[in-house]
């Protein structure tokens with residue numbers, strides 16, 4: 001009854017969501033092993049070995065794993081899966097991409113996006129954009145799980161598991177990495193930031209986002225957006241918060257010029273404190289906001305920057 | 314090139330769903346149903362490939378109740394050529410669904426399958442990837458752009474950090490993300506034409522797929538409600554609350 005947790009990383013460091021997913025893996029009971037598959041990623045394995053509750057780290061260091069493409073990762077995991085009852089990974093775009101492939105190759109079900117571990121075989125997960133919570137039980141010998149990391153706390157980095165190098169499996173050559181365009185930012189990563197400031201269609205243009213960035217920089221926050229703002233080209237796709245974008249649950253979420261469609265709420269309504277700034281007092285976002293300010297954002301946001309300055313931020 | 318597009322009939326994205334009091338699921342009685350938005354994007358992409366002369370035939374398939382015929386008709390009105398309804402009143406899990414679709418593909422032999430990246434009811438985001446695994450095909454998930462390049466398919470994918478471009482061996486599975494295209498509305502003449510397009514009726518047994526459920530739904534409940542908030546009058550008051558009451562800044 002052991003679990004293999006597939007680490008998410010950029011070949012240099014382990015993602016925060018992996019460290020949170022480890023909590024879910026530990027809650028399932030039994031041994032927890034971590035697979036670090038990448039290229040030149042030994043430092044990640046050393047970091048993974050520190051996660052409390054992990055008893056072994058498997059390191060597959062090979063060029064074909066550099067970008068964690070689904071086909072080679074699935075073949076590797078299937079070759080290791082014999083020993084494990086559960087294969088788990090964070091529900092990031094990476095995990096969502098390779099995990100169902102692994103599940104189908106193992107002929108087992110996948111339970112997506114779990115938000116709570118009830119016992120080793122029973123889990124909670126949101127459906128219908130978080131408007132209902134399903135409790136699902138499996139009785140299969142194996143299962144694949146993706147973890148909604150924002151629903152779990154990080155494990156302590158106090159462990160010292162052994163790292164074991166493993167060899168790569170043959171490359172099927174079905175897919176090939178060509179390139180990537182990654183958004184560069186010195187701000188914290190959206191899904192792990194303590195504070196998120198998001199803008200919607202009400203921002204009117206990408207040229208107005210620096211207004212939010214100034215607030216974000218004062219607060220050490222990440223910047224997010226609604227789908228409408230992304231579709232309109234104000235900001236890149238990876239800013240999107242919602243049912244089909246990123247799920248965030250920061251201590252503070254500030255929604256500016258966002259109406260609060262259910263698809264957007266699905267991505268942020270588990271935030272501890274929600275602030276909404278919107279000129280329409282009927283906007284549905286106010287129904288989930290702890291603090292609502294009915295105002296024109298083009299007045300309120302500069303004023304917010306000034307007020308934050310006054311308290312020394 | 315032949316393209317297969319699996320489409321799902323789901324609760325319309327505008328509907329605010331209600332959990333049943335007996336916790337067995339979501340109340341779907343008299344609720345507006347539509348094609349899953351991501352499936353619409355998948356159909357649109359196939360139609361555009363046909364308009365560009367790349368695709369020669371588009372087949373849509375839905376696994377579901379008799380009413381899923383309407384969903385297939387919607388896809389036919391957008392431009393697909395013919396439909397297959399695999400009739401079932403059971404809830405099919407993604408793995409079972411992938412096994413049924415594999416059977417359809419072995420019969421129809423398409424060169425590419427375009428699915429939605431996720432269905433907005435189950436939110437599983439599994440079917441396309443599972444299908445790729447069962448067929449031993451390559452997969453390009455969360456696609457925001459696709460281009461056929463000789464015998465390879467170039468796919469730009471929406472990933473957490475931004476965009477990624479990969480090249481896939483054909484045949485391939487593609488799953489559509491939001492920004493792949495903007496689906497068209499079917500014109501009235503095309504809706505009329507679609508009524509004459511053929512829809513084959515099949516059953517799961519026709520594909521000898523094992524689609525029996527494996528998971529048990531223990532219960533379905535309402536998410537925890539948020540406590541009602543307050544309106545603040547000024548930015549100054551907002552900052553004061555955040556600092557001194559909520560303690561988050």
Ligand SMILES: Cc1cc2nc3c(=O)[nH]c(=O)nc-3n(C[C@H](O)[C@H](O)[C@H](O)COP(=O)(O)OP(=O)(O)OC[C@H]3O[C@@H](n4cnc5c(N)ncnc54)[C@H](O)[C@@H]3O)c2cc1C
Nearest residue numbers: 200201202226227228242243244245257258259264279297
């Ligand atoms: C399949 C599907 C998936 C989707 N997934 C997502 C998702 O993941 N994330 C997501 O966000 N959406 C998603 N959507 C879209 C969602 O339904 C909404 O269309 C979108 O969230 C609206 O964005 P918005 O609130 O920025 O825009 P709008 O709804 O247009 O709201 C703009 C708001 O700004 C306010 N405003 C305008 N000017 C000002 C001003 N000067 N000062 C103050 N306030 C102002 C207005 O009062 C209004 O409330 C999805 C939709 C579908 C169909």
Ligand SMILES: Cc1cc2nc3c(=O)[nH]c(=O)nc-3n(C[C@H](O)[C@H](O)[C@H](O)COP(=O)(O)OP(=O)(O)OC[C@H]3O[C@@H](n4cnc5c(N)ncnc54)[C@H](O)[C@@H]3O)c2cc1C
Nearest residue numbers: 319320321375376407428429431432435436437438439440
């Ligand atoms: C644990 C569990 C509980 C469930 N509970 C319910 C419930 O309460 N109510 C309910 O209505 N259903 C329920 N289902 C069924 C579920 O909603 C889906 O029909 C099924 O699991 C497929 O997952 P998905 O639609 O989320 O697939 P995804 O993998 O998210 O769908 C991706 C794509 O697959 C294709 N696709 C999906 N379904 C079909 C289909 N039927 N025909 C053709 N193509 C398709 C589409 O292209 C779609 O865009 C449940 C399933 C599971 C596993």
